[in-house]
Amino acid sequence: MNPHSKSLGRKAIFLDKDGTLMEDIPYNSDPEKFRFAEGVALGLAHLAQAGYSLFVVSNQSGVGRGYFAFECLAPMEAELKRMFRESGLNLQAVAWCPHYPGGGDAVYGIECSCRKPHPGMLLRLAEEHKLNLGTSWMVGDRWSDVEAGVAAGCRTGWLSAEALPANAMAPQVQASSFWELAKKISSYDVL
Numbered sequence: 037m038n039p040h041s042k043s044l045g046r047k048a049i050f051l052d053k054d055g056t057l058m059e060d061i062p063y064n065s066d067p068e069k070f071r072f073a074e075g076v077a078l079g080l081a082h083l084a085q086a087g088y089s090l091f092v093v094s095n096q097s098g099v100g101r102g103y104f105a106f107e108c109l110a111p112m113e114a115e116l117k118r119m120f121r122e123s124g125l126n127l128q129a130v131a132w133c134p135h136y137p138g139g140g141d142a143v144y145g146i147e148c149s150c151r152k153p154h155p156g157m158l159l160r161l162a163e164e165h166k167l168n169l170g171t172s173w174m175v176g177d178r179w180s181d182v183e184a185g186v187a188a189g190c191r192t193g194w195l196s197a198e199a200l201p202a203n204a205m206a207p208q209v210q211a212s213s214f215w216e217l218a219k220k221i222s223s224y225d226v227l
């Protein structure tokens with residue numbers, strides 16, 4: 037093992053929420069509707085076993101658009117942490133982007149540097165938790181998730197059955213199920 041690898045920080049998985057950890061219900065701010073999609077708990081356990089710290093990074097433009105209050109984010113975070121605990125997993129932290137450029141909310145209806153595809157949430161978590169972005173992964177179902185990961189200097193896993201956009205930089209792994217994606221990520225280093 038590289039003797040310096042510890043000083044480079046921990047490796048992390050940055051997880052998108054809607055359409056990745058759970059079904060994509062638009063503007064789902066109701067913790068009672070939070071459920072892991074099929075194979076997600078198993079995939080997360082596989083990634084944790086492979087030594088990755090787990091984080092959620094989620095655009096919540098519903099706040100900036102004025103659809104629900106910023107205060108709704110705390111109970112959403114609590115429920116995510118409870119779901120992870122219930123599956124024997126540790127969710128290290130959640131980062132939300134509550135912004136939306138030109139949105140109806142006076143405070144959050146603004147341009148920002150954290151709304152994916154911007155990398156702000158990943159960069160902030162890396163700073164706060166001493167993470168090594170180069171050995172970390174951004175995992176999500178939208179192309180903007182891949183772009184955010186690339187912009188942060190991470191590897192990327194795209195949860196999609198779609199063809200790559202023309203001229204796009206390819207994600208390191210792609211799969212149409214979370215479980216398949218988790219297996220590909222955990223074997224990526226040893227291939």
Ligand SMILES: [Mg+2]
Binds near residue numbers: 052053054055056060
């Ligand atoms: Mg998504």
Ligand SMILES: [Zn+2]
Binds near residue numbers: 132133134148149150
């Ligand atoms: Zn933001």
